[in-house]
Amino acid sequence: xxxxxxxxxxxxxxxxxxxxxxxxxxxxxxxxxxxxxxxxxxxxxxxxxxxxxxxxxxxxxxxxxxxxxxxxxxxxxxxxxxxxxxxxxxxxxxxxxxxxxxxxxxxxxxxxxxxxxxxxxxxxxxxxxxxxxxxxxxxxxxxxxxxxxxxxxxxxxxxxxxxxxxxxxxxxxxxxxxxxxxxxxxxxxxxxxxxxxxxxxxxxxxxxxxxxxxxxxxxxxxxxxxxxxxxxxxxxxxxxxxxxxxxxxxxxxxxxxxxxxxxxxxxxxxxxxxxxxxxxxxxxxxxxxxxxxxxxxxxxxxxxxxxxxxxxxxxxxxxxxxxxxxxxxxxxxxxxxxxxxxxxxxxxxxxxxxxxxxxxxxxxxxxxxxxxxxxxxxxxxxxxxxxxxxxxxxxxxxxxxxxxxxxxxxxxxxxxxxxxxxxxxxxxxxxxxxxxxxxxxxxxxxxxx
Amino acid sequence: xxxxxxxxxxxxxxxxxxxxxxxxxxxxxxxxxxxxxxxxxxxxxxxxxxxxxxxxxxxxxxxxxxxxxxxxxxxxxxxxxxxxxxxxxxxxxxxxxxxxxxxxxxxxxxxxxxxxxxxxxxxxxxxxxxxxxxxxxxxxxxxxxxxxxxxxxxxxxxxxxxxxxxxxxxxxxxxxxxxxxxxxxxxxxxxxxxxxxxxxxxxxxxxxxxxxxxxxxxxxxxxxxxxxxxxxxxxxxxxxxxxxxxxxxxxxxxxxxxxxxxxxxxxxxxxxxxxxxxxxxxxxxxxxxxxxxxxxxxxxxxxxxxxxxxxxxxxxxxxxxxxxxxxxxxxxxxxxxxxxxxxxxxxxxxxxxxxxxxxxxxxxxxxxxxxxxxxxxxxxxxxxxxxxxxxxxxxxxxxxxxxxxxxxxxxxxxxxxxxxxxxxxxxxxxxxxxxxxxxxxxxxxxxxx
Numbered sequence: 015x016x017x018x019x020x021x022x023x024x025x026x027x028x029x030x031x032x033x034x035x036x037x038x039x040x041x042x043x044x045x046x047x048x049x050x051x052x053x054x055x056x057x058x059x060x061x062x063x064x065x066x067x068x069x070x071x072x073x074x075x076x077x078x079x080x081x082x083x084x085x086x087x088x089x090x091x092x093x094x095x096x097x098x099x100x101x102x103x104x105x106x107x108x109x110x111x112x113x114x115x116x117x118x119x120x121x122x123x124x125x126x127x128x129x130x131x132x133x134x135x136x137x138x139x140x141x142x143x144x145x146x147x148x149x150x151x152x153x154x155x156x157x158x159x160x161x162x163x164x165x166x167x168x169x170x171x172x173x174x175x176x177x178x179x180x181x182x183x184x185x186x187x188x189x190x191x192x193x194x195x196x197x198x199x200x201x202x203x204x205x206x207x208x209x210x211x212x213x214x215x216x217x218x219x220x221x222x223x224x225x226x227x228x229x230x231x232x233x234x235x236x237x238x239x240x241x242x243x244x245x246x247x248x249x250x251x252x253x254x255x256x257x258x259x260x261x262x263x264x265x266x267x268x269x270x271x272x273x274x275x276x277x278x279x280x281x282x283x284x285x286x287x288x289x290x291x292x293x294x295x296x297x298x299x300x301x302x303x304x305x306x307x308x309x310x311x312x313x314x315x316x317x318x319x320x321x322x323x324x325x326x327x328x329x330x331x332x333x334x335x336x337x338x339x340x341x342x343x344x345x346x347x348x349x350x351x352x353x354x355x356x357x358x359x360x361x362x363x364x365x366x367x368x369x370x371x372x373x374x375x376x377x378x379x380x381x382x383x384x385x386x387x388x389x390x391x392x393x394x395x396x397x398x399x400x401x402x403x404x405x406x407x408x409x410x411x412x413x414x415x416x417x418x419x420x421x422x423x424x425x426x427x428x429x430x431x432x433x434x435x436x437x438x439x440x441x442x443x444x445x446x447x448x449x450x451x452x453x454x455x456x457x458x459x460x461x462x463x
Numbered sequence: 464x465x466x467x468x469x470x471x472x473x474x475x476x477x478x479x480x481x482x483x484x485x486x487x488x489x490x491x492x493x494x495x496x497x498x499x500x501x502x503x504x505x506x507x508x509x510x511x512x513x514x515x516x517x518x519x520x521x522x523x524x525x526x527x528x529x530x531x532x533x534x535x536x537x538x539x540x541x542x543x544x545x546x547x548x549x550x551x552x553x554x555x556x557x558x559x560x561x562x563x564x565x566x567x568x569x570x571x572x573x574x575x576x577x578x579x580x581x582x583x584x585x586x587x588x589x590x591x592x593x594x595x596x597x598x599x600x601x602x603x604x605x606x607x608x609x610x611x612x613x614x615x616x617x618x619x620x621x622x623x624x625x626x627x628x629x630x631x632x633x634x635x636x637x638x639x640x641x642x643x644x645x646x647x648x649x650x651x652x653x654x655x656x657x658x659x660x661x662x663x664x665x666x667x668x669x670x671x672x673x674x675x676x677x678x679x680x681x682x683x684x685x686x687x688x689x690x691x692x693x694x695x696x697x698x699x700x701x702x703x704x705x706x707x708x709x710x711x712x713x714x715x716x717x718x719x720x721x722x723x724x725x726x727x728x729x730x731x732x733x734x735x736x737x738x739x740x741x742x743x744x745x746x747x748x749x750x751x752x753x754x755x756x757x758x759x760x761x762x763x764x765x766x767x768x769x770x771x772x773x774x775x776x777x778x779x780x781x782x783x784x785x786x787x788x789x790x791x792x793x794x795x796x797x798x799x800x801x802x803x804x805x806x807x808x809x810x811x812x813x814x815x816x817x818x819x820x821x822x823x824x825x826x827x828x829x830x831x832x833x834x835x836x837x838x839x840x841x842x843x844x845x846x847x848x849x850x851x852x853x854x855x856x857x858x859x860x861x862x863x864x865x866x867x868x869x870x871x872x873x874x875x876x877x878x879x880x881x882x883x884x885x886x887x888x889x890x891x892x893x894x895x896x897x898x899x900x901x902x903x904x905x906x907x908x909x910x911x912x
Contacts, residue, residue: 066779076779098552267518267519330519331520
């Protein structure tokens with residue numbers, strides 16, 4: 015298997031290099047880059063496989079960034095808990111204040127909760143769903159107390175895991191905060207804040223269209239297409255020295271200036287990572303602080319996080335707003351709990367209630383429907399949150415390999431999950447996760463304790 | 464000036480690349496790589512110069528690893544507080560326990576303390592010495608309380624700064640702990656623990672000789688000599704992809720196997736970074752844990768550090784034991800205070816008292832004298848600590864650009880300092896720091912409060 019992992023095809027290497035941190039793939043993608051079948055959760059357990067263990071590790075257990083081995087499955091399951099060992103990163107400081115306690119009230123009745131996966135008639139238990147989804151760690155809060163907590167593979171409570179596209183939700187929330195505070199005008203044009211984007215497709219979009227990903231931009235995240243813009247995006251943001259013959263953009267910001275229009279702004283939801291990078295640039299320009307600094311000052315520090323988080327950076331030190339955040343699992347849960355409480359946590363109003371209310375109400379379901387997510391009927395997307403509009407009013411942050419912050423207001427439940435599913439796309443993961451979350455919520459409502 | 468910084472000569476680039484993290488230069492080196500004169504502390508203040516500020520930063524304010532700009536003065540003054548933004552790193556977790564408080568009892572009488580620099584007849588104040596030494600941050604503990612604390616440039620209390628060769632002292636202390644516990648035999652040969660080193664100069668040295676740097680190995684840290692082994696060491700440990708025509712060792716461990724003998728083991732002190740890397744390998748082999756893990760489990764977590772630290776890694780993920788640690792300043796002070804208290808801190812015995820006692824007694828002053836440090840008469844080196852054998856029994860950890868942990872038992876004083884002096888060598892820094900430390904100690908003894 016080590017041979018399989020390390021002897022990557024040129025395409026796989028290019029892909030791995032260009033993805034640079036597991037850039038979030040569109041959740042509509044159903045198939046992993048290398049296709050299947052994949053070893054299951056047990057067979058791909060990164061702790062059992064012994065990646066990067068030993069002094070030195072055996073050659074077939076070394077994971078590298080520059081040869082692409084870091085992103086091949088199953089080595090990727092180690093990588094997601096160790097991005098910082100492969101690439102430059104910037105700290106997201108928790109500051110030096112006290113940790114906001116997450117009281118524990120563990121329950122042993124959740125493993126047996128049953129649900130029926132989407133597109134299936136064969137029930138599954140909650141515990142079984144964790145393996146089905148290649149879960150690396152999961153915390154369930156009920157009424158603010160930890161009722162369930164598990165770690166698998168190489169993730170530890172004191173470790174950090176790539177949040178992937180959950181990063182977008184943090185950036186969207188920061189933007190929503192600044193809008194609520196009047197610092198950022200949602201109706202203003204992008205080029206008002208970032209003149210460098212005037213000639214790009216973003217220039218005449220509004221900030222709100224960027225926040226809700228209804229921009230009309232040409233940005234394919236189809237990895238099967240060698241001309242997809244996502245390759246150029248990854249190559250631009252790759253922190254390694256550029257090849258001598260490289261002529262493309264050399265940073266995320268340079269890339270954003272090359273994005274061409276496609277379609278009309280404001281008519282439909284299109285999940286495109288470049289929107290979040292553009293939003294990160296807007297935030298940095300408006301506040302004079304990087305997304306990492308903002309995250310530290312506006313969320314991480316006030317919420318009393320128990321660990322620093324970090325973000326990957328490109329070659330000029332700009333954090334990857336579209337997917338570069340790694341955090342501790344319980345800090346992800348703290349964030350979810352703060353949002354569930356309408357922005358209040360650790361004794362303070364961290365996100366304005368009006369901003370959380372706007373997120374919870376969601377965006378346009380009609381715009382969302384045009385994106386064709388068959389498994390997400392009636393959903394919408396608002397300020398980089400996925401809103402279910404289900405009976406519980408649930409909404410979520412979602413990352414490409416199964417990372418999530420799932421907030422269920424009616425059940426007073428928050429789920430924070432890190433995962434490393436081999437398939438890069440929630441379409442493959444949702445069938446055994448969305449109904450599991452909802453079943454757990456119903457169980458907690460029925461047996462609240 | 465930006466032109467000066469970015470238009471580096473080939474030699475400067477090679478040097479910067481090879482140093483890979485500001486590899487500790489021998490403290491005997493009196494002249495900086497580029498010679499002088501250098502802008503003073505104010506003119507080189509990295510906050511004023513605005514490195515890496517802006518979205519994006521202006522091109523002449525971007526600092527990169529791969530072009531060597533990170534290590535050119537004055538950009539280096541930003542780099543030392545931001546190594547992780549330039550290269551891969553591994554976390555040194557503080558764990559999730561409570562922080563051990565460092566009570567504060569700030570005094571305003573220390574700035575005016577006067578001393579006479581070495582080789583000078585012109586007195587200077589303590590406050591003046593901070594600029595003279597390009598201090599980035601300094602904390603003075605007296606009887607365990609913070610009596611003085613200052614930050615300059617881009618270092619913040621919640622930031623981390625490169626400890627450079629102070630890293631060695633942590634590694635030496637870990638080794639001393641394992642010796643005291645009987646896990647590691649100081650009299651045992653290196654190749655007993657690391658058979659891969661049998662054919663190298665380290666093979667027939669004892670662990671103690673490595674710990675005290677009395678090995679007879681060929682390892683020049685003379686950066687003016689293009690054939691100095693320190694270049695090969697840096698190239699081996701450089702985490703960037705190796706050039707196509709590169710045929711040398713590809714990791715720190717591979718490099719160590721190439722080290723040739725020179726002279727006789729156990730006869731004289733020779734300050735050579737490779738010893739610490741070899742010691743790190745021994746520790747990893749004996750414990751099954753990396754130096755970063757050991758540092759977390761044996762020191763950082765038990766001492767109740769307030770921040771995670773981190774270490775740079777080579778291309779196979781091995782931490783740079785010789786100089787790769789970055790820490791918060793107050794955590795460095797906690798470490799010193801723990802050692803001052805014979806290994807007790809945060810309510811527990813962290814380092815065995817017998818190990819601290821052995822360090823405090825020092826090594827052979829005769830062996831040390833042979834190294835010819837004119838400014839360090841009567842000193843010795845033990846378990847990677849510098850022992851003054853002065854009337855106060857002071858001993859210290861020392862880094863190449865002025866970093867220190869200075870423990871003065873008689874004055875019940877600990878100084879933790881981060882600095883970024885343009886000259887890579889304590890010979891240029893000691894004249895305005897060692898007498899300053901001693902003057903402060905005498906002042907605290909005379910006016911203890």
